[in-house]
Amino acid sequence: MSPGAVPRPDTLDGGSKAAKGKVATVGGQQAVPVVLAKKGESVTWYVATTGKPYFIKQDSTRDDMQDLTDSDFGGAVSAKAPSGAVVEAPAA
Numbered sequence: 001m002s003p004g005a006v007p008r009p010d011t012l013d014g015g016s017k018a019a020k021g022k023v024a025t026v027g028g029q030q031a032v033p034v035v036l037a038k039k040g041e042s043v044t045w046y047v048a049t050t051g052k053p054y055f056i057k058q059d060s061t062r063d064d065m066q067d068l069t070d071s072d073f074g075g076a077v078s079a080k081a082p083s084g085a086v087v088e089a090p091a092a
Helices: none
Strands: 018-020 024-026 029-038 041-048 055-060
Touching (some): 029 055
Antiparallel strands (some): 018 029, 024 029, 029 041
């Protein structure tokens, strides 16, 4: 942010109301969209309608939010602890 710039308040916040949309097909899976919209910006989250209600997709009109698609729920994850020395972040 440039010096003297006024930060823009978040237009999609806790005071915004979510609305449930009509069931749609996302990647071959039935999902219900949940839309949060305010002041010309919106975020839509798609939640699976069958099986576990997994979040499967996010679409956003905002520049600071990415569109995302999730899949392969319940699959194995090959995560392991990092090796090497722990380095502290420098103080600001």
